[in-house]
Amino acid sequence: MPQQETADSNITYHTFDVLIVGAGGAGMRAAIEAGADAKVGVISKLFPTRSHTGAAQGGMAAALANVEEDSWEWHTFDTVKGGDYLVDQDAAEILAKESVQAVIDLENMGLPFNRTPEGKIDQRRFGGHTRDHGKAPVRRSCYAADRTGHMILQTLYQNCVKLGIDFYNEFYVLDLVMNDGKPAGVVAYELATGDIHVFSSKSIVFATGGFGKIYKTTSNAHTLTGDGVAIAFRRGIPLEDMEFYQFHPTGLAGLGILLSEAARGEGGILRNASGERFMERYAPTIKDLAPRDMVARAMANEVREGRGAGPNKDYVLLDLTHLEPAVIDAKLPDITEFARTYLGVEPYTEPVPVFPTAHYAMGGIPTNIKAEVLSDNDTVIPGLYAAGECACVSVHGANRLGTNSLLDINVFGKRAGQYSVEYAKTAKQVPMPANAADDVIAMIEKVRKSKGKEKIAQLRKELQDSMDKNAQVFRTEETLQEAIEKIQELRGRYENIAIQDQGKRFNTDLLEAIELGFLLDLAEVTVVACRERRESRGAHLREDYPDRDDKKFMVHSMVYQQDKVQKKTGTNMKIGWKPVVVTNYQPMERKY
Amino acid sequence: MMSVIIETPAKPRTRKQANLEKYGWLFMRISGPLLVVLVFTHLVVNLVVGDGIKAIDFAFVAGKWADPFWQVWDLAMLWLALIHGTNGMRTIVNDYTEKTKVRLALGTTLWAVCGLLILLGTLVIFTFDPCPAGANPDLLASFCPAQ
Amino acid sequence: MANAAAPVIDSFTVTLIIRRFNPEVDSEPKWVDYDVEMYGTDRVLDALHKIKWEQDGSLTFRRSCAHGVCGSDAMRINGRNRLACKTLIKDLDISQPIYVEPIKGLPVEKDLIVDMNPFYQAYKDINPFLIASDKPTKERLQSPEDRARYDDTTKCILCAACTTSCPVFWTDGQYFGPAAIVNAHRFIFDSRDEGAELRIDILNDKEGVWRCRTTFNCTEACPRGIEVTKAIAEVKQAILRGRA
Amino acid sequence: MAIRPAGTLYRGKVGMWSWVLHRISGVGIFFFLLVHVLDTALVRVSPEAYNIVIESYKTPVVGLAELGLVGAILFHGLNGLRVIAIDFWSKGTKYQAIMFWIVIAITVLAVAAFTPLHLARVFSH
Ligand SMILES: Cc1cc2nc3c(=O)[nH]c(=O)nc-3n(C[C@H](O)[C@H](O)[C@H](O)COP(=O)(O)OP(=O)(O)OC[C@H]3O[C@@H](n4cnc5c(N)ncnc54)[C@H](O)[C@@H]3O)c2cc1C
Ligand code: HEM
Numbered sequence A: 001m002p003q004q005e006t007a008d009s010n011i012t013y014h015t016f017d018v019l020i021v022g023a024g025g026a027g028m029r030a031a032i033e034a035g036a037d038a039k040v041g042v043i044s045k046l047f048p049t050r051s052h053t054g055a056a057q058g059g060m061a062a063a064l065a066n067v068e069e070d071s072w073e074w075h076t077f078d079t080v081k082g083g084d085y086l087v088d089q090d091a092a093e094i095l096a097k098e099s100v101q102a103v104i105d106l107e108n109m110g111l112p113f114n115r116t117p118e119g120k121i122d123q124r125r126f127g128g129h130t131r132d133h134g135k136a137p138v139r140r141s142c143y144a145a146d147r148t149g150h151m152i153l154q155t156l157y158q159n160c161v162k163l164g165i166d167f168y169n170e171f172y173v174l175d176l177v178m179n180d181g182k183p184a185g186v187v188a189y190e191l192a193t194g195d196i197h198v199f200s201s202k203s204i205v206f207a208t209g210g211f212g213k214i215y216k217t218t219s220n221a222h223t224l225t226g227d228g229v230a231i232a233f234r235r236g237i238p239l240e241d242m243e244f245y246q247f248h249p250t251g252l253a254g255l256g257i258l259l260s261e262a263a264r265g266e267g268g269i270l271r272n273a274s275g276e277r278f279m280e281r282y283a284p285t286i287k288d289l290a291p292r293d294m295v296a297r298a299m300a301n302e303v304r305e306g307r308g309a310g311p312n313k314d315y316v317l318l319d320l321t322h323l324e325p326a327v328i329d330a331k332l333p334d335i336t337e338f339a340r341t342y343l344g345v346e347p348y349t350e351p352v353p354v355f356p357t358a359h360y361a362m363g364g365i366p367t368n369i370k371a372e373v374l375s376d377n378d379t380v381i382p383g384l385y386a387a388g389e390c391a392c393v394s395v396h397g398a399n400r401l402g403t404n405s406l407l408d409i410n411v412f413g414k415r416a417g418q419y420s421v422e423y424a425k426t427a428k429q430v431p432m433p434a435n436a437a438d439d440v441i442a443m444i445e446k447v448r449k450s451k452g453k454e455k456i457a458q459l460r461k462e463l464q465d466s467m468d469k470n471a472q473v474f475r476t477e478e479t480l481q482e483a484i485e486k487i488q489e490l491r492g493r494y495e496n497i498a499i500q501d502q503g504k505r506f507n508t509d510l511l512e513a514i515e516l517g518f519l520l521d522l523a524e525v526t527v528v529a530c531r532e533r534r535e536s537r538g539a540h541l542r543e544d545y546p547d548r549d550d551k552k553f554m555v556h557s558m559v560y561q562q563d564k565v566q567k568k569t570g571t572n573m574k575i576g577w578k579p580v581v582v583t584n585y586q587p588m589e590r591k592y
Numbered sequence B: 001m002m003s004v005i006i007e008t009p010a011k012p013r014t015r016k017q018a019n020l021e022k023y024g025w026l027f028m029r030i031s032g033p034l035l036v037v038l039v040f041t042h043l044v045v046n047l048v049v050g051d052g053i054k055a056i057d058f059a060f061v062a063g064k065w066a067d068p069f070w071q072v073w074d075l076a077m078l079w080l081a082l083i084h085g086t087n088g089m090r091t092i093v094n095d096y097t098e099k100t101k102v103r104l105a106l107g108t109t110l111w112a113v114c115g116l117l118i119l120l121g122t123l124v125i126f127t128f129d130p131c132p133a134g135a136n137p138d139l140l141a142s143f144c145p146a147q
Numbered sequence C: 001m002a003n004a005a006a007p008v009i010d011s012f013t014v015t016l017i018i019r020r021f022n023p024e025v026d027s028e029p030k031w032v033d034y035d036v037e038m039y040g041t042d043r044v045l046d047a048l049h050k051i052k053w054e055q056d057g058s059l060t061f062r063r064s065c066a067h068g069v070c071g072s073d074a075m076r077i078n079g080r081n082r083l084a085c086k087t088l089i090k091d092l093d094i095s096q097p098i099y100v101e102p103i104k105g106l107p108v109e110k111d112l113i114v115d116m117n118p119f120y121q122a123y124k125d126i127n128p129f130l131i132a133s134d135k136p137t138k139e140r141l142q143s144p145e146d147r148a149r150y151d152d153t154t155k156c157i158l159c160a161a162c163t164t165s166c167p168v169f170w171t172d173g174q175y176f177g178p179a180a181i182v183n184a185h186r187f188i189f190d191s192r193d194e195g196a197e198l199r200i201d202i203l204n205d206k207e208g209v210w211r212c213r214t215t216f217n218c219t220e221a222c223p224r225g226i227e228v229t230k231a232i233a234e235v236k237q238a239i240l241r242g243r244a
Numbered sequence D: 001m002a003i004r005p006a007g008t009l010y011r012g013k014v015g016m017w018s019w020v021l022h023r024i025s026g027v028g029i030f031f032f033l034l035v036h037v038l039d040t041a042l043v044r045v046s047p048e049a050y051n052i053v054i055e056s057y058k059t060p061v062v063g064l065a066e067l068g069l070v071g072a073i074l075f076h077g078l079n080g081l082r083v084i085a086i087d088f089w090s091k092g093t094k095y096q097a098i099m100f101w102i103v104i105a106i107t108v109l110a111v112a113a114f115t116p117l118h119l120a121r122v123f124s125h
């Protein structure tokens, strides 16, 4: 039941112990953890099962050792190495250690994992996951056909229904209210009515997911506009490692729809126009199962050097034709259907055209291993938590391994739930300022009343085109400069937008404009961080600085918003650096 | 027969009353195959073999009902078809009525009619006299003494 | 073969006729025509976006993933329920206008957006979560055969294409609807679940499985290819026989 | 531009149309049955009364209607068996469309075979 205390004009007030923003995997996992012990509310701009966690296909890593020998140490090592040593190793250890329980939790909640003949959870191979520190690929990914994310999302929602968690669906959180540097709550916009809601809460968990929509070719949903990340940034919270954005090797060419790495885990092979298995040249040992940054780069390189397939030589081919149709049907039904539906290609008999697609943000809101949000390198903001793709713990470093994100949302989602409820038990509610909603109301009214000439969609398209052109797999000082200038131009034009829908009900026109504002912010932070990191590491490839530079850059970047334009960045952003936590593994060259 | 468009469900579902839907559903499926045998044979005997519809008259009926086999046959058909049909009509009424009162009224009417007809039909079959006294002998079956 | 991704079909113009309704200004729904230029790989969702982004920003519909996995954009396209993001324009008859209207039987909120709450309520009513009394410390075991038993119905994305294609649901909106039954099936036939009896009891309701008249609209509408009518038949049998 | 209906007719496939036909035929048969029980009951009144009414069944117009009735009963009965197969046979849902066409085929053939026979009798009466 909604906690409705007072309602003046069109503002409704609510109070909770723990408030979770976002009902994807991370948000709902936190809600389940906190739900039994406290008054928990979950706000989501989508109905929970529409969250993009449901799009995840391949699996969730955990060293269960159900099918072959495995250990959490190996998993930690793979995660660190996969992340090009920019991973905080204390966090990676937690991720790997708690993975087993995370999978068991899900199974116990009812998740229908695929099973081994003995009835245990089955596991399969995935890129970058190896036995004994890189000796051979290992079967570590727990999966439910190729809809693991779907099953996680459904199972978590089912358990939220079971617990009777309070959901506010199709509510857009547009602001985080801070009082004297402490979080008091959030302000949300109700899509159905256009009403404003102010939520006070002792602890607040951000779990708003990624922001792949800064790019044009992306596996991400239209709704992944990074709202939570941008809101935090606007409220003075720095963003960590934003230059590391992962491009997934196998997006359907031209569309960006993802074909899971599971396709290669089950034996799929990448080939160039002449049919060559080119990954043999780039990663002789694990070939097509090398980490994503390496595969994406290899693919982009093949195309660039003229070995691409197709009339425009602009993609490579994912070959599944040597797999048994029965195996494809049992293990990869959905993704092969994507190829059929969207490209008209029959994967049983034809190779599928693929090209890298923007996929996953390694960076985001900085947190520690208790999922507490940091306001600088190590100062905790009490009561504020973040988990999932919007957060940066950092377990993914410069490049996330496949299946580690579904794991991340479960492990750190659970932790966010635990620690936030623990905090809420003793903490006092930070008083909600009287005019808490003013900023949001002003922002909405400004957008609603804008009678300019610029079309939102046009600005967004120009932003995405520029990001694809200038800040995708390959980057240089020049392209990044171009991107910054473009973003600043777009910011200017954003002041002059036109909104056609003036109504209150379901005004998605208005919200798309607001979301574009978030995208502009995040694109700019990304590009600034890209420019400042003058080395190549993981997913971040600077052609003008092609080598990894551990002396200067074995650090996380931290971008802060400033009031005034900074000389160094040419924007109103300041960059700082944060040391990487190293426990066991010293940086080495990455070879696979 | 396409249904009306209703944009709004009339009322939230009222949960969980004891109900006989399962039995109604089963009855439709048990009576169905029986009716296939009963009705299809009935059609063949009355409309196809011999002179078909031309041959049907009082004497024809009398001839059939003189045999207890056909008495039981028609009795079974009467009961099953009426209950089956009425229950089917009830389903349809439930689909297209929204007000409980209307639903109840129509339902009651249906079952009342069904009951009356079953009663009437049963009485007719059992009290039927194939050779009513004083009737025009031309109209009676050949086995009647009056002929 | 491999050139499938290249634009095989050049651009063409199609007319979309969309049933629009904004209760803030309209007294009743109206049909509005839009001409849009599309390409071979475009889907109906792309056409709707194009209209919203270039012609009329007030056109309102739900969408998120754009590739048929989130279940946001079920709508009636040329008379049948489908996901806009999974319906390629070139697969429709483009010599004719394409009719787009909201799914039927749920209250229309605005344009193509309907109030999904009655639908979600039916889902919640069947207790859509694992009910098990044991407290395992490890994973529960389940044989691949037992796992396969309910695989089909785990695919549901709650898009409501099935329920709102059902003629029985259209009549009075009281019927639980195929989606709720599909989700009950997912648990009734899960060997780990102990709540079958409870769910069976719920679906033995007046508005439960017995209202299904096997019209198969649900099966044909399901974008996930779930054999919905079959699942319903299996639940009916489970009720008759007292358990799966 | 042609007038457009409030909402378009749902374009269901054979499953939906078979149900529409089943429903219409069921209702038709039901009302016929009501009448049929009453007219048969006239045998209890008098042979004359019964024969007068039964004569009207043999007129051309009613004779034609009887063809429709027979068709409706055949369709309803056979489709009823199809529905039962869908409910009780595990492969029923898979073959429902084929079964529908079989039902239609048998109904059409049977009515086609019966029509000349019946009409000859009706018109020779
Ligand atoms: C196609 C695809 C396949 C993938 N496959 C895999 C895989 O196989 N293995 C793996 O480990 N990872 C995979 N990933 C990555 C992984 O799925 C995601 O990183 C992860 O699911 C993110 O979960 P989340 O809970 O952080 O965010 P999401 O699931 O994206 O949820 C975000 C939530 O925040 C809400 N929200 C956002 N903004 C607001 C706002 N302003 N107000 C209120 N609510 C808001 C949304 O409504 C939503 O509920 C894949 C990703 C994609 C795109
Ligand atoms: C000849 C053999 C018959 C068979 C095999 C048969 C079978 C069936 C079946 C299985 C149903 C249930 C349909 C469903 O649940 O979807 C049904 C419904 C129905 N039957 Fe019959 N039936 C027969 C004869 C009759 C007769 C003689 C009548 C009329 C008195 C009749 C009237 C109805 C009606 C009105 C319905 C309801 C239709 C609906 O709900 O759409 N049936 N029949």
Ligand code: SF4
Pocket (backbone or CB within 6 Å): C071, C155, C156, C157, C158, C159, C160, C161, C162, C163, C178, C179, C182, C221, C222, C223, C224, C225, C226, C228
């Ligand atoms: S069963 Fe199919 S059509 Fe129905 S809600 Fe689920 S996915 Fe959608």
Ligand code: F3S
Pocket (backbone or CB within 6 Å): C162, C165, C166, C167, C168, C169, C177, C178, C211, C212, C213, C214, C215, C216, C217, C218, C219, C228, C229, C232
């Ligand atoms: S459309 Fe409806 S009638 Fe049954 S087969 Fe599907 S639920």
Ligand code: FES
Pocket (backbone or CB within 6 Å): C062, C063, C064, C065, C066, C067, C068, C069, C070, C071, C072, C073, C074, C083, C084, C085, C086
């Ligand atoms: S937008 Fe997600 S299913 Fe169509």
